[in-house]
Amino acid sequence: MSGAFQAPRGIPDYFPPNSADFRKVRDTLTDAARRAGYGHIELPIFEETALFARGVGESTDVVSKEMYTFTDRGDRSVTLRPEGTAGVVRAVIQHGLDRGQLPVKVCYAGPFFRYEKPQTGRYRQLQQVGVEAIGVDDPALDAEVVAVADEGYKRLGLSGYRLEITSLGDDASRPRYREALQEFLFGLDLDEATRKRAEINPLRVLDDKRPEIREATANAPLLIDYLSDEAKAHFDLVLANLDRLGVAYEINPRLVRGLDYYTKTTFEFVHDGLGAQSGIGGGGRYDGLMRQLGAKQDLSGIGFGIGVDRTMLALEAEGVAGTQAARCQVFGVPLGADAKAELVGVAGSLRAAGISVDLAYGDRGLKGAMKAADRSGARLALVLGENELAGRRIEIKDLGNGEQQQVSLDDVVAEVTRLLG
């Protein structure tokens, strides 16, 4: 028995016309990065498994539960990338990019893979646009990264989102906080798994979604109250720069991200129209990641990952989705085989002149073909019947106002170019 195939569970397809929104989101976000000097980076879809285990952190859900890991034919363990930062840092180290101009500023777009429980806005293949700026620990750069994301959302016409930001402190801040938090957590009546978590990564307990844990940890000490002087000064400058850039934010000292590499500035963009999957983008600074991934020198980096799928849903929720992108500018309607042969050539010449053209294929008659022309979103239809062809002429119809004219087949490219001008 053979049924029809389905895409793997939890993996969205994007096809016309909605795929125009997908492209718009992706391109608008990457354009915002480009305007701030981020260059394009294209990285492998899969990497050595240990890169993510070490980079993202063994105690995270992403690594412990959600990785698409398999053994290749050479018996190596490889993993479909669950996120982009570890790969970028790997490439920076491998190619010695950190020996050049700093910071290294790169932008990426593409699919990432997490074996999560699928639901609206949570997919197993998710699309991100991300940036990373590596090699300079400057609060002005933190603010730039945040502002690039904010600018991207604004340009898309999104308004119902907010930016939550906090500082996770530096090496000097953490031990003191960890101690205070563990002391608090060990005083609670926790189940075995949670207690274990409190030992390995107490911060992650604060990210627990279970109501009883939320309630029990409501009064837990907050890292932001344990920042070293240096980390506090850094955070204050980030906020001052965001004010200068006109980026609104809310400090959320309880913000916990799902990846382990964050230090200092950490942020998330949240959209309230999306239900449970409200994070449309997030990121932060990572101080120890280069060393963690084997670099001799440790350079600080900062970046974000924006969820393209969720940003599309957010645009829909706000009613600003639905890019009315015309599929083509010109639609050719041939009536008869000779006319079709001629129009195929005309279409080629128009495309060579930079004009997008589609034709009515499949001999469907004038009425059906004109309907297809309307649906294509084209501004002009070229109608070629046997009589016109005999006179080496062609009819150009403006699909907006219905005006028609005949021109010589020799002049059609020039005339169409003029009309679209």
Ligand code: HAM
């Ligand atoms: P992340 O918060 O894990 O960060 O993912 C970034 C964004 O990807 C999320 O805010 C969300 O919009 C989207 N996303 C994540 N998982 C899913 C999913 N299962 N389905 C749909 N969308 C999803 C990172 O990945 C970091 N690498 C970001 C970063 C870059 N930090 C520093 N540099």
